[in-house]
Amino acid sequence: MQDKITTLFKAIADPTRREIFHALVIATSALSITQISNQFEISRQGVTKHIKTLEHAGLVHIDSMGRERFCNANAKPLEEVNKWIKFYEQFWDNSLQGLGDYLDTKKA
Amino acid sequence: MQDKITTLFKAIADPTRREIFHALVIATSALSITQISNQFEISRQGVTKHIKTLEHAGLVHIDSMGRERFCNANAKPLEEVNKWIKFYEQFWDNSLQGLGDYLDTKKA
DNA sequence: CAAATAAGCAACCAAAAAGTTGCATATTAA
DNA sequence: TTAATATGCAACTTTTTGGTTGCTTATTTG
Numbered sequence: 455m456q457d458k459i460t461t462l463f464k465a466i467a468d469p470t471r472r473e474i475f476h477a478l479v480i481a482t483s484a485l486s487i488t489q490i491s492n493q494f495e496i497s498r499q500g501v502t503k504h505i506k507t508l509e510h511a512g513l514v515h516i517d518s519m520g521r522e523r524f525c526n527a528n529a530k531p532l533e534e535v536n537k538w539i540k541f542y543e544q545f546w547d548n549s550l551q552g553l554g555d556y557l558d559t560k561k562a
Numbered sequence: 563m564q565d566k567i568t569t570l571f572k573a574i575a576d577p578t579r580r581e582i583f584h585a586l587v588i589a590t591s592a593l594s595i596t597q598i599s600n601q602f603e604i605s606r607q608g609v610t611k612h613i614k615t616l617e618h619a620g621l622v623h624i625d626s627m628g629r630e631r632f633c634n635a636n637a638k639p640l641e642e643v644n645k646w647i648k649f650y651e652q653f654w655d656n657s658l659q660g661l662g663d664y665l666d667t668k669k670a
Numbered sequence: 671c672a673a674a675t676a677a678g679c680a681a682c683c684a685a686a687a688a689g690t691t692g693c694a695t696a697t698t699a700a
Numbered sequence: 701t702t703a704a705t706a707t708g709c710a711a712c713t714t715t716t717t718g719g720t721t722g723c724t725t726a727t728t729t730g
Binding site: 486487488498499502520521522523 | 707
Binding site: 456457460463464466467468469479527528529530532533535536539542543545546 | 564565568571572574575576577587635636637638640641643644647650651653654
């Protein structure tokens with residue numbers, strides 16, 4: 455399909471999915487599909503689809519208990535996004551920019 | 563349309579766009595649309611569209627000089643993404659998790 | 671000025687994404 | 701064991717997205 459980080463970026467690019475993920479992160483216990491659906495305007499099937507996308511990106515882990523499927527958030531994969539971002543930090547952060555300029559000057 | 567952070571997330575969710583952005587970030591000088599196109603497989607129009615998306619997200623700034631349009635990367639908006647991510651860091655980073663547990667214990 | 675170059679605009683296309691409804695199936699409760 | 705509940709699966713619709721081609725316009729350059 456597409457590479458891992460793209461799957462991840464796409465998963466969090468959708469606002470509904472970010473909301474669902476957030477709800478799972480701050481939940482005190484795992485939430486079933488129906489429980490999640492009750493918190494959102496969209497249909498249960500819509501939620502299922504989003505959960506599948508999040509699961510595929512590694513952001514959600516599911517524990518099946520009987521007929522219920524309890525969803526847990528897993529923020530770990532976001533570490534990759536964080537790494538991606540980190541590289542560009544030096545280009546927006548002025549203090550780091552200054553550091554870069556300093557090193558350049560030193561070299562010259 | 564959609565909120566700012568979603569525009570931003572969607573802009574960086576596309577791998578081609580991330581590549582273009584990266585090329586602009588590491589470029590020693592601003593690049594024209596044609597110059598960018600030469601570095602990628604897709605058509606000039608395709609590049610133009612991506613640039614427009616990046617510009618709309620604030621990740622690219624354009625300086626028009628005569629018939630040419632020179633594109634500069636601007637990483638600053640990524641700071642917002644970084645902030646978004648930061649919140650979830652405590653849920654993946656074990657040391658911070660430990661810190662949270664510690665504070666909870668202290669409270670109790 | 672004529673030719674070449676840089677780019678925009680518009681229309682189009684195919685595939686993907688976000689969401690829906692309907693129905694089947696498994697599990698639990700009355 | 702029948703009814704209710706939780707979910708999955710499949711088909712379908714609408715919108716968005718990533719990309720294309722064709723044509724026009726503006727700016728250089730020979």
